[in-house]
Amino acid sequence: MGFKQKLQKRLQNDLTTEELNLLPRGFQTLDKIMILKLHPNLLEKKYIIAESCLKEISSIKSIYLNQGKIEGQFREPKSIQYLVGIKNPLVEHKEHGILYRFNIEKIMFSKGNLFERKYLASLVKKGETIVDMFAGIGYFSLPIGKYSEAKIIYSIELNILSYNFLVQNIEINNLKEKIIPIYGDCKEIVIKLRNQGIQADRVIMGVFPAPKEYIKEALSLCKETGTYIHYEGVIDKNNDLELYNEFSEIAENSGYNSRLENKRYIKSYGPGLFHIVYDIFVN
Numbered sequence: 574m575g576f577k578q579k580l581q582k583r584l585q586n587d588l589t590t591e592e593l594n595l596l597p598r599g600f601q602t603l604d605k606i607m608i609l610k611l612h613p614n615l616l617e618k619k620y621i622i623a624e625s626c627l628k629e630i631s632s633i634k635s636i637y638l639n640q641g642k643i644e645g646q647f648r649e650p651k652s653i654q655y656l657v658g659i660k661n662p663l664v665e666h667k668e669h670g671i672l673y674r675f676n677i678e679k680i681m682f683s684k685g686n687l688f689e690r691k692y693l694a695s696l697v698k699k700g701e702t703i704v705d706m707f708a709g710i711g712y713f714s715l716p717i718g719k720y721s722e723a724k725i726i727y728s729i730e731l732n733i734l735s736y737n738f739l740v741q742n743i744e745i746n747n748l749k750e751k752i753i754p755i756y757g758d759c760k761e762i763v764i765k766l767r768n769q770g771i772q773a774d775r776v777i778m779g780v781f782p783a784p785k786e787y788i789k790e791a792l793s794l795c796k797e798t799g800t801y802i803h804y805e806g807v808i809d810k811n812n813d814l815e816l817y818n819e820f821s822e823i824a825e826n827s828g829y830n831s832r833l834e835n836k837r838y839i840k841s842y843g844p845g846l847f848h849i850v851y852d853i854f855v856n
């Protein structure tokens with residue numbers, strides 16, 4: 574029996590038939606917290622539903638409701654609400670053998686990006702220098718540090734709260750030798766790195782909306798022999814090269830050649846819209 578059917582059984586005396594049909598099929602788990610998304614027609618019954626969820630899965634210690642979007646430059650979750658169980662939004666979530674410590678009320682962690690978090694690390698070759706321009710709590714830097722033979726990873730983050738978790742995550746995953754956390758705006762930090770003679774084999778530009786305003790800085794890190802840039806954004810599936818074309822125009826105008834090596838749809842982002850990642854080779 575699936576999660577929805579089990580909930581329906583538990584709640585058959587508390588919800589109408591219509592409400593029972595609207596119950597969620599699944600949920601996101603972060604550490605011992607269940608993040609629930611509910612149909613608007615179920616919000617009045619959210620506490621009773623949450624109590625049933627808590628009883629249903631013994632490893633779960635608390636239930637939070639996710640009603641909002643992830644917004645703003647810092648990509649903050651806008652509406653995570655505590656419902657029942659132990660009230661503590663600080664998690665140590667384990668994924669692919671890596672611990673991510675963060676506050677679920679303040680910092681995003683998208684389950685749709687699970688594959689990409691591990692996949693990117695598999696592309697990294699021995700001895701690479703990597704610059705993660707929008708590092709967050711280490712979404713990409715930590716798996717690369719753990720699973721690749723990269724030489725060094727510079728992880729830049731502007732939100733002080735995320736930066737502080739990034740520092741802790743580097744420590745609790747024993748990656749201090751490989752990852753250098755840097756607090757600040759990557760627009761300025763990248764130029765400082767470049768002035769110190771640092772060039773990258775790989776640059777990660779993982780933020781929404783597509784960080785067009787930061788392409789020139791990313792290009793400044795490129796090696797003559799070539800650098801991979803992973804460029805993210807949201808596209809209309811009927812025009813899924815739009816953001817790459819913007820990128821390549823800026824690259825060309827700045828004197829670089831760019832070649833699209835691969836593109837991946839990461840997750841759906843609304844009707845007809847997708848979160849995409851382009852792997853671009855620049856020299």
Ligand SMILES: C[S@@+](CC[C@H](N)C(=O)[O-])C[C@H]1O[C@@H](n2cnc3c(N)ncnc32)[C@H](O)[C@@H]1O
Pocket residue numbers: 646647648681682683686706707708709710712729730731732735757758759760779780781805
């Ligand atoms: C949330 S991550 C996105 C991670 C990944 N794409 C994912 O979805 O799992 C983007 C991070 O970039 C940071 N950020 C935004 N603007 C920045 C800037 N100018 N310099 C450095 N970090 C920045 C945000 O604070 C945020 O932590």
